[in-house]
Amino acid sequence: MPESAAFTRTPTERELRQDLLLAAVVLVGGVISAGLSSIAQVYGDEQAPMWTALLVVAAVAAPIAVRRRRPAIVAVFIALVFFVSVTYRVPEVYVLNIAMFVALYTVGAWMNDRRDAVLVRIGIIAGMFVWLLIVMYRDAIAEADDANVSAGLFSPFVAFMMIQLLLNVLYFGGAYYFGERSWIAAREREALAGRTRELEAEREVTAALAVALDRVRIARELHDVVAHHVSVMGVQAGAARLVVDTDPERAKRMLAGIEESSREAIGDFRQLLETLRSPGDGEAEDPVTAYRLDDIHDLARSSTDAGLPTAFTVVGEPVPVPDVVAVNLYRIAQEALTNARRHAGAGASADVRLRYGSDAVELEVVNTGRTVGSVRPGLGQLGMRERALASGGSIELMPRAQGGFRVRATVPLRTAAREARR
Numbered sequence: 001m002p003e004s005a006a007f008t009r010t011p012t013e014r015e016l017r018q019d020l021l022l023a024a025v026v027l028v029g030g031v032i033s034a035g036l037s038s039i040a041q042v043y044g045d046e047q048a049p050m051w052t053a054l055l056v057v058a059a060v061a062a063p064i065a066v067r068r069r070r071p072a073i074v075a076v077f078i079a080l081v082f083f084v085s086v087t088y089r090v091p092e093v094y095v096l097n098i099a100m101f102v103a104l105y106t107v108g109a110w111m112n113d114r115r116d117a118v119l120v121r122i123g124i125i126a127g128m129f130v131w132l133l134i135v136m137y138r139d140a141i142a143e144a145d146d147a148n149v150s151a152g153l154f155s156p157f158v159a160f161m162m163i164q165l166l167l168n169v170l171y172f173g174g175a176y177y178f179g180e181r182s183w184i185a186a187r188e189r190e191a192l193a194g195r196t197r198e199l200e201a202e203r204e205v206t207a208a209l210a211v212a213l214d215r216v217r218i219a220r221e222l223h224d225v226v227a228h229h230v231s232v233m234g235v236q237a238g239a240a241r242l243v244v245d246t247d248p249e250r251a252k253r254m255l256a257g258i259e260e261s262s263r264e265a266i267g268d269f270r271q272l273l274e275t276l277r278s279p280g281d282g283e284a285e286d287p288v289t290a291y292r293l294d295d296i297h298d299l300a301r302s303s304t305d306a307g308l309p310t311a312f313t314v315v316g317e318p319v320p321v322p323d324v325v326a327v328n329l330y331r332i333a334q335e336a337l338t339n340a341r342r343h344a345g346a347g348a349s350a351d352v353r354l355r356y357g358s359d360a361v362e363l364e365v366v367n368t369g370r371t372v373g374s375v376r377p378g379l380g381q382l383g384m385r386e387r388a389l390a391s392g393g394s395i396e397l398m399p400r401a402q403g404g405f406r407v408r409a410t411v412p413l414r415t416a417a418r419e420a421r422r
Helices: 013-040 050-064 071-087 094-110 113-140 155-244 249-277 293-305 321-344 379-391 411-422
Strands: 310-315 350-356 360-367 394-399 405-412
Touching: 013 050, 013 094, 050 071, 050 094, 071 094, 071 113, 094 113, 094 379, 094 405, 113 155, 155 249, 155 321, 155 379, 249 293, 293 310, 293 321, 293 350, 293 360, 321 350, 321 360, 321 405, 379 411, 405 411
Parallel strands: 310 350
Antiparallel strands: 350 360, 360 405, 394 405
């Protein structure tokens, strides 16, 4: 992409008003300079009338007002006025030189087509130096009989011409350099502003993503807490209602289970709310981190009390895992047992196995019961997948051919070790 397409410079309304003010200043200054130059007889007897100086001042002041809109046209026009004015000895050179400098500077600073900007400036500068050499040659011929000219290389006339040449080199070189620097500085400011806008947009996206992730984690935790405890309490309450007349002692045990489940639910809610209210660094993977893998045994016992006989087995030598992994596996087991109680039907049972291997820890929850034709994804299954992925592991959710369902989550131990070091 060419540079002119990558960055363009457009004047603001404030800058355009500043050009109008500058044009007015050039006009007033030029009138004063023209009057003083005429009185001072800067060109001696060859000087043009004063009205020509006023005309030249108006001719260079007016284009200044649109210098940022049409930089090339303004520069070429002022250069032509400059040629004509000096050639015909118009008594105004100071404001004219200022206008010429401003015009060349503006081409370098504001012309968006950089190739044309270089050509315009080089063309004007080359024309000026050719014209200057012609004038110097003409003056040398006119002064050929003067002794000062024939005095050698360092005669006063030659020295004066060399000074004029050096001043013009500095004059045009300065206009070219400062115009170019202004363009480069504007381009760098625009690039910096662009990067700033990108960072602001990225920060907004990051903040929105963080909020979304927090909402997902909170929704997942609320779902797990509510679904598990309410499911247990509902099953136990229904069973207690059926046996309250025939087996009061069993009904009391079920009511005690309901009471215990309600306490656990309140404890989970309180812990979740405390986590949300306390300031954190936003790095926690789960709002609640109070559970360990050993607590899965209590889940199995609660599931048995709720009417789904559940066995719990630990295979292998237990190894420590980080809190985040422990909570996620606990919640996966909790959700799997909750689904089994809701969908397995009467007479179903469940088996929970926690396996510690050489390179991974695996949780498997298998239940018997109704045959599942197809897996219908819901919030519970989505939450289990999210928890497995958040722990750096994987999960399988599949119906069993003989009836029931299997949930198997696997977390590599190296991933768990990295989590523990954080």
